[in-house]
Amino acid sequence: MGRALCGDKNGLKKGPWTPEEDKKLIDYIQKHGYGNWRTLPKNAGLQRCGKSCRLRWTNYLRPDIKRGRFSFEEEETIIQLHSVLGNKWSAIAARLPGRTDNEIKNYWNTHIRKILLRMGIDPVTHTPRLDLLGLSSLHNQYLIQSFANHELLRNVDQYQPLTQSNHCHAQVEETQICSVPFYNEEQQLVMEPNVNQFPSNFNDYVMPSILTEDYVPLPPQYNYYGSDYQTVMDPSIETSNFHPINSNQSLGLGSVVSTPSSSPAPLNSNSAYLNSSSTTEDETESYCTNILKFEIPDILDVNDFM
DNA sequence: AAGAGTCTCAACCGCGATGAT
DNA sequence: CATCATCGCGGTTGAGACTCT
Numbered sequence: 001m002g003r004a005l006c007g008d009k010n011g012l013k014k015g016p017w018t019p020e021e022d023k024k025l026i027d028y029i030q031k032h033g034y035g036n037w038r039t040l041p042k043n044a045g046l047q048r049c050g051k052s053c054r055l056r057w058t059n060y061l062r063p064d065i066k067r068g069r070f071s072f073e074e075e076e077t078i079i080q081l082h083s084v085l086g087n088k089w090s091a092i093a094a095r096l097p098g099r100t101d102n103e104i105k106n107y108w109n110t111h112i113r114k115i116l117l118r119m120g121i122d123p124v125t126h127t128p129r130l131d132l133l134g135l136s137s138l139h140n141q142y143l144i145q146s147f148a149n150h151e152l153l154r155n156v157d158q159y160q161p162l163t164q165s166n167h168c169h170a171q172v173e174e175t176q177i178c179s180v181p182f183y184n185e186e187q188q189l190v191m192e193p194n195v196n197q198f199p200s201n202f203n204d205y206v207m208p209s210i211l212t213e214d215y216v217p218l219p220p221q222y223n224y225y226g227s228d229y230q231t232v233m234d235p236s237i238e239t240s241n242f243h244p245i246n247s248n249q250s251l252g253l254g255s256v257v258s259t260p261s262s263s264p265a266p267l268n269s270n271s272a273y274l275n276s277s278s279t280t281e282d283e284t285e286s287y288c289t290n291i292l293k294f295e296i297p298d299i300l301d302v303n304d305f306m
Numbered sequence: 307a308a309g310a311g312t313c314t315c316a317a318c319c320g321c322g323a324t325g326a327t
Numbered sequence: 328c329a330t331c332a333t334c335g336c337g338g339t340t341g342a343g344a345c346t347c348t
Contacts, residue, residue, distance in 0.1 A: 014318075015317075015342095016316070016317075016342085017316085017317085038332080038334090050334090051334085051335095052318080055318080059317085060316075087336095087337065088336090088337090090335075090336060101335095101336075102317085103316095105338085106314075106316085109314095110313070111314095
Protein backbone atom coordinates (compact mmCIF):
# COMPACT_ATOMS: atom_id res chain seq x y z
CA MET A 1 0.00 0.00 0.00
CA GLY A 2 1.18 3.48 -0.64
CA ARG A 3 2.68 5.37 2.16
CA ALA A 4 2.60 9.03 2.78
CA LEU A 5 6.01 10.45 2.28
CA CYS A 6 7.42 12.13 5.30
CA GLY A 7 10.41 14.33 5.23
CA ASP A 8 12.37 16.34 2.78
CA LYS A 9 11.22 14.22 -0.15
CA ASN A 10 8.08 16.29 0.07
CA GLY A 11 9.87 19.50 0.83
CA LEU A 12 9.08 19.03 4.48
CA LYS A 13 11.48 19.81 7.22
CA LYS A 14 13.23 17.10 9.20
CA GLY A 15 15.45 17.04 12.21
CA PRO A 16 15.30 18.82 15.52
CA TRP A 17 12.35 21.02 16.24
CA THR A 18 12.83 24.72 16.81
CA PRO A 19 11.09 26.58 19.63
CA GLU A 20 9.02 28.38 17.01
CA GLU A 21 7.78 25.11 15.60
CA ASP A 22 7.00 23.85 19.06
CA LYS A 23 5.00 26.96 19.77
CA LYS A 24 3.04 26.62 16.57
CA LEU A 25 2.22 23.03 17.33
CA ILE A 26 1.25 23.71 20.92
CA ASP A 27 -0.85 26.70 19.97
CA TYR A 28 -2.66 24.76 17.32
CA ILE A 29 -3.38 21.76 19.48
CA GLN A 30 -4.51 23.93 22.36
CA LYS A 31 -7.01 25.59 20.05
CA HIS A 32 -8.12 22.69 17.90
CA GLY A 33 -6.95 19.52 19.53
CA TYR A 34 -5.16 16.85 17.62
CA GLY A 35 -7.59 15.03 15.46
CA ASN A 36 -6.04 14.51 12.09
CA TRP A 37 -2.27 14.41 12.16
CA ARG A 38 -2.20 14.34 8.40
CA THR A 39 -3.74 17.75 8.00
CA LEU A 40 -2.54 19.23 11.26
CA PRO A 41 0.86 20.50 10.11
CA LYS A 42 -0.65 22.29 7.15
CA ASN A 43 -3.32 23.89 9.28
CA ALA A 44 -0.80 24.80 11.93
CA GLY A 45 1.54 26.33 9.42
CA LEU A 46 4.25 23.79 9.94
CA GLN A 47 6.57 22.43 7.28
CA ARG A 48 6.48 19.02 8.89
CA CYS A 49 4.73 15.78 8.19
CA GLY A 50 1.94 14.70 10.46
CA LYS A 51 3.96 11.84 11.75
CA SER A 52 6.69 14.15 12.90
CA CYS A 53 4.14 16.40 14.59
CA ARG A 54 2.50 13.50 16.37
CA LEU A 55 5.85 12.25 17.58
CA ARG A 56 6.90 15.66 18.79
CA TRP A 57 3.65 16.12 20.65
CA THR A 58 3.40 12.69 22.22
CA ASN A 59 7.05 12.40 23.15
CA TYR A 60 7.92 15.91 24.15
CA LEU A 61 5.29 18.63 24.12
CA ARG A 62 2.40 16.90 25.81
CA PRO A 63 1.69 18.77 29.02
CA ASP A 64 1.37 15.67 31.16
CA ILE A 65 4.82 14.38 30.40
CA LYS A 66 6.96 13.82 33.43
CA ARG A 67 10.51 14.96 33.00
CA GLY A 68 13.58 13.91 34.87
CA ARG A 69 15.07 10.74 36.17
CA PHE A 70 13.14 7.56 36.51
CA SER A 71 12.31 6.76 40.08
CA PHE A 72 13.23 3.45 41.59
CA GLU A 73 9.59 2.38 41.49
CA GLU A 74 9.38 3.26 37.84
CA GLU A 75 12.55 1.35 37.16
CA GLU A 76 11.22 -1.71 38.91
CA THR A 77 7.90 -1.48 37.17
CA ILE A 78 9.65 -1.32 33.84
CA ILE A 79 11.72 -4.38 34.60
CA GLN A 80 8.76 -6.35 35.81
CA LEU A 81 6.53 -5.41 32.95
CA HIS A 82 9.26 -6.02 30.45
CA SER A 83 9.74 -9.50 31.82
CA VAL A 84 6.15 -10.21 30.91
CA LEU A 85 5.48 -7.99 27.97
CA GLY A 86 8.81 -7.83 26.29
CA ASN A 87 9.43 -4.79 24.13
CA LYS A 88 5.85 -3.61 24.30
CA TRP A 89 6.94 -0.15 25.19
CA SER A 90 3.58 1.46 24.71
CA ALA A 91 1.97 -1.08 27.01
CA ILE A 92 4.64 -0.47 29.60
CA ALA A 93 4.27 3.27 29.20
CA ALA A 94 0.55 2.92 29.83
CA ARG A 95 1.43 1.86 33.37
CA LEU A 96 3.83 4.68 33.94
CA PRO A 97 1.92 7.94 33.98
CA GLY A 98 3.79 10.77 32.40
CA ARG A 99 6.33 8.55 30.69
CA THR A 100 6.36 7.94 26.99
CA ASP A 101 7.10 4.70 25.26
CA ASN A 102 10.07 6.32 23.59
CA GLU A 103 11.46 7.50 26.88
CA ILE A 104 11.04 4.09 28.46
CA LYS A 105 12.58 2.43 25.46
CA ASN A 106 15.56 4.73 25.63
CA TYR A 107 15.93 4.23 29.34
CA TRP A 108 15.77 0.51 28.90
CA ASN A 109 18.37 0.44 26.19
CA THR A 110 20.76 2.85 27.84
CA HIS A 111 20.45 1.90 31.50
CA ILE A 112 18.46 -1.12 32.51
CA ARG A 113 19.64 -3.34 29.71
CA LYS A 114 23.25 -2.64 30.56
CA ILE A 115 22.67 -3.27 34.21
CA LEU A 116 21.01 -6.60 33.56
CA LEU A 117 23.78 -7.61 31.21
CA ARG A 118 26.33 -6.67 33.78
CA MET A 119 24.51 -8.87 36.22
CA GLY A 120 24.64 -11.76 33.81
CA ILE A 121 20.94 -11.55 33.10
CA ASP A 122 19.65 -11.76 29.61
CA PRO A 123 17.62 -8.59 29.14
CA VAL A 124 15.42 -10.31 26.61
CA THR A 125 14.48 -13.42 28.55
CA HIS A 126 15.16 -12.06 32.02
CA THR A 127 16.96 -15.25 32.83
CA PRO A 128 20.60 -15.75 33.66
CA ARG A 129 22.84 -15.97 30.69
CA LEU A 130 23.83 -19.60 30.63
CA ASP A 131 26.97 -18.89 28.70
CA LEU A 132 28.20 -16.78 31.53
CA LEU A 133 27.02 -19.29 34.08
CA GLY A 134 29.18 -21.83 32.42
CA LEU A 135 32.12 -19.54 32.49
CA SER A 136 31.84 -18.29 35.96
CA SER A 137 29.12 -19.60 38.16
CA LEU A 138 30.66 -17.92 41.09
CA HIS A 139 30.63 -14.55 39.49
CA ASN A 140 27.07 -14.95 38.35
CA GLN A 141 25.93 -16.13 41.66
CA TYR A 142 27.31 -13.02 43.11
CA LEU A 143 25.64 -10.91 40.50
CA ILE A 144 22.28 -12.52 40.99
CA GLN A 145 22.61 -12.06 44.67
CA SER A 146 23.34 -8.47 44.07
CA PHE A 147 20.17 -8.28 42.09
CA ALA A 148 18.23 -9.72 44.97
CA ASN A 149 19.97 -7.43 47.36
CA HIS A 150 19.16 -4.41 45.37
CA GLU A 151 16.77 -3.04 47.89
CA LEU A 152 19.03 -3.92 50.75
CA LEU A 153 21.78 -2.06 49.09
CA ARG A 154 19.65 0.98 48.70
CA ASN A 155 19.02 0.96 52.36
CA VAL A 156 22.59 0.50 53.29
CA ASP A 157 23.40 3.36 51.00
CA GLN A 158 21.62 5.58 53.42
CA TYR A 159 24.11 4.71 56.09
CA GLN A 160 27.12 5.19 53.97
CA PRO A 161 28.90 8.19 52.74
CA LEU A 162 28.81 8.56 49.00
CA THR A 163 32.43 7.71 48.74
CA GLN A 164 31.59 4.20 49.74
CA SER A 165 29.74 3.59 46.53
CA ASN A 166 32.89 4.19 44.62
CA HIS A 167 34.56 1.60 46.71
CA CYS A 168 31.76 -0.78 45.98
CA HIS A 169 31.88 -0.21 42.27
CA ALA A 170 35.47 -1.17 42.29
CA GLN A 171 34.74 -4.24 44.32
CA VAL A 172 32.06 -5.46 42.00
CA GLU A 173 34.64 -6.19 39.43
CA GLU A 174 36.55 -8.23 41.92
CA THR A 175 33.78 -10.76 42.37
CA GLN A 176 33.48 -10.33 46.04
CA ILE A 177 30.68 -12.07 47.78
CA CYS A 178 28.24 -9.90 49.54
CA SER A 179 24.94 -11.45 50.23
CA VAL A 180 22.32 -11.05 52.82
CA PRO A 181 19.07 -12.19 51.30
CA PHE A 182 16.80 -13.65 53.91
CA TYR A 183 13.64 -15.57 53.46
CA ASN A 184 10.69 -15.67 55.73
CA GLU A 185 8.50 -18.67 56.30
CA GLU A 186 6.56 -18.00 53.15
CA GLN A 187 9.81 -18.16 51.30
CA GLN A 188 9.61 -14.62 50.31
CA LEU A 189 12.80 -12.78 50.18
CA VAL A 190 12.85 -10.19 52.85
CA MET A 191 15.57 -7.98 54.01
CA GLU A 192 16.60 -8.57 57.55
CA PRO A 193 15.49 -5.46 59.36
CA ASN A 194 17.92 -5.79 62.18
CA VAL A 195 20.78 -3.49 61.54
CA ASN A 196 22.94 -5.72 63.66
CA GLN A 197 22.89 -8.19 60.86
CA PHE A 198 25.14 -5.90 58.97
CA PRO A 199 28.80 -5.92 59.59
CA SER A 200 29.54 -3.67 62.46
CA ASN A 201 31.80 -1.61 60.34
CA PHE A 202 30.01 -0.42 57.26
CA ASN A 203 33.27 0.67 55.80
CA ASP A 204 34.17 -2.97 55.49
CA TYR A 205 30.85 -3.90 54.08
CA VAL A 206 31.30 -4.38 50.40
CA MET A 207 28.23 -3.22 48.69
CA PRO A 208 27.80 -3.72 45.00
CA SER A 209 25.90 -0.98 43.29
CA ILE A 210 24.96 -2.65 40.12
CA LEU A 211 21.40 -1.55 39.93
CA THR A 212 22.02 1.58 41.78
CA GLU A 213 24.43 3.36 39.56
CA ASP A 214 21.90 6.09 39.13
CA TYR A 215 20.52 5.78 42.55
CA VAL A 216 19.83 8.96 44.34
CA PRO A 217 19.52 8.35 48.05
CA LEU A 218 15.99 8.79 49.25
CA PRO A 219 14.93 10.29 52.49
CA PRO A 220 15.12 7.86 55.39
CA GLN A 221 11.36 7.75 55.63
CA TYR A 222 11.11 6.77 52.05
CA ASN A 223 8.88 3.78 51.74
CA TYR A 224 9.74 1.34 49.06
CA TYR A 225 6.24 0.02 48.80
CA GLY A 226 4.58 3.34 48.92
CA SER A 227 3.31 5.39 51.74
CA ASP A 228 0.56 2.95 52.59
CA TYR A 229 2.95 0.33 53.77
CA GLN A 230 5.56 0.11 56.38
CA THR A 231 8.79 -0.25 54.62
CA VAL A 232 10.51 -3.58 54.63
CA MET A 233 13.74 -1.80 54.88
CA ASP A 234 12.98 0.21 57.92
CA PRO A 235 15.53 -0.88 60.48
CA SER A 236 13.21 0.25 63.17
CA ILE A 237 10.87 -2.61 62.46
CA GLU A 238 11.37 -5.02 65.26
CA THR A 239 9.87 -8.21 63.99
CA SER A 240 12.35 -10.48 62.38
CA ASN A 241 9.59 -12.33 60.64
CA PHE A 242 8.32 -9.34 58.87
CA HIS A 243 5.93 -9.96 56.03
CA PRO A 244 6.24 -7.05 53.73
CA ILE A 245 2.84 -7.00 52.12
CA ASN A 246 0.64 -9.24 50.17
CA SER A 247 2.88 -10.41 47.45
CA ASN A 248 0.10 -10.04 44.95
CA GLN A 249 0.12 -6.37 45.52
CA SER A 250 3.76 -5.91 45.69
CA LEU A 251 5.72 -4.05 43.14
CA GLY A 252 8.97 -4.59 44.91
CA LEU A 253 11.77 -6.82 43.92
CA GLY A 254 11.67 -8.37 47.31
CA SER A 255 8.36 -9.94 46.60
CA VAL A 256 9.06 -10.93 43.09
CA VAL A 257 11.96 -13.01 44.08
CA SER A 258 10.99 -16.48 45.00
CA THR A 259 12.85 -19.26 46.63
CA PRO A 260 13.82 -21.99 44.25
CA SER A 261 11.29 -24.74 44.46
CA SER A 262 13.95 -27.28 43.72
CA SER A 263 15.90 -26.31 46.73
CA PRO A 264 16.05 -29.32 49.00
CA ALA A 265 16.03 -27.27 52.14
CA PRO A 266 13.85 -24.22 52.36
CA LEU A 267 15.79 -21.09 52.54
CA ASN A 268 14.75 -19.33 55.62
CA SER A 269 16.06 -16.90 58.07
CA ASN A 270 19.75 -16.41 58.31
CA SER A 271 20.51 -19.86 57.04
CA ALA A 272 19.50 -18.64 53.64
CA TYR A 273 22.80 -16.96 53.35
CA LEU A 274 23.96 -17.95 49.94
CA ASN A 275 27.45 -19.12 50.20
CA SER A 276 29.39 -19.74 47.08
CA SER A 277 31.31 -22.52 48.67
CA SER A 278 28.21 -24.53 49.48
CA THR A 279 26.18 -23.94 46.38
CA THR A 280 26.49 -26.09 43.33
CA GLU A 281 26.19 -24.80 39.85
CA ASP A 282 22.86 -26.51 39.47
CA GLU A 283 21.62 -24.86 42.57
CA THR A 284 22.91 -21.62 41.36
CA GLU A 285 21.14 -21.97 38.07
CA SER A 286 17.96 -23.00 39.76
CA TYR A 287 18.25 -20.12 42.09
CA CYS A 288 18.93 -17.77 39.27
CA THR A 289 16.02 -19.06 37.29
CA ASN A 290 13.63 -18.68 40.12
CA ILE A 291 14.93 -15.43 41.30
CA LEU A 292 13.95 -13.94 38.02
CA LYS A 293 10.41 -15.23 37.97
CA PHE A 294 8.78 -11.95 38.61
CA GLU A 295 5.41 -12.01 40.18
CA ILE A 296 3.19 -9.58 38.44
CA PRO A 297 0.91 -7.98 40.94
CA ASP A 298 -2.81 -8.07 40.41
CA ILE A 299 -2.88 -4.38 39.81
CA LEU A 300 -0.76 -5.03 36.81
CA ASP A 301 -3.29 -6.96 34.86
CA VAL A 302 -1.21 -8.41 32.12
CA ASN A 303 -4.29 -9.27 30.17
CA ASP A 304 -4.77 -5.59 29.64
CA PHE A 305 -1.81 -5.64 27.34
CA MET A 306 -2.36 -8.91 25.61
C1' DA B 307 43.54 22.05 26.20
C1' DA B 308 42.27 18.89 22.84
C1' DG B 309 41.16 14.81 20.60
C1' DA B 310 39.01 10.26 21.05
C1' DG B 311 35.71 7.47 22.80
C1' DT B 312 31.25 6.82 24.93
C1' DC B 313 26.66 7.96 26.22
C1' DT B 314 22.11 9.96 25.79
C1' DC B 315 17.86 10.78 23.76
C1' DA B 316 15.11 13.20 20.24
C1' DA B 317 13.79 12.06 15.93
C1' DC B 318 13.31 9.20 11.91
C1' DC B 319 12.10 4.93 9.35
C1' DG B 320 9.50 1.09 8.09
C1' DC B 321 6.03 -2.00 9.07
C1' DG B 322 1.62 -3.79 10.78
C1' DA B 323 -2.97 -2.64 12.43
C1' DT B 324 -7.11 -0.39 11.84
C1' DG B 325 -10.80 2.16 9.90
C1' DA B 326 -13.08 4.26 5.92
C1' DT B 327 -14.74 3.81 1.39
C1' DC C 328 -13.70 -8.24 -0.08
C1' DA C 329 -10.18 -5.07 -1.84
C1' DT C 330 -7.94 -0.93 -1.64
C1' DC C 331 -6.37 3.12 0.40
C1' DA C 332 -5.27 6.46 4.14
C1' DT C 333 -3.87 7.08 8.55
C1' DC C 334 -2.21 5.89 12.97
C1' DG C 335 0.79 3.87 16.25
C1' DC C 336 4.51 0.94 17.49
C1' DG C 337 9.23 -0.82 17.79
C1' DG C 338 13.84 -0.56 15.97
C1' DT C 339 17.42 2.35 14.66
C1' DT C 340 20.12 6.49 13.87
C1' DG C 341 22.94 10.40 14.62
C1' DA C 342 23.99 14.93 16.69
C1' DG C 343 25.27 16.84 20.76
C1' DA C 344 26.82 16.21 25.47
C1' DC C 345 29.81 14.17 28.39
C1' DT C 346 33.93 11.62 30.01
C1' DC C 347 38.37 9.91 29.59
C1' DT C 348 43.17 10.08 28.37
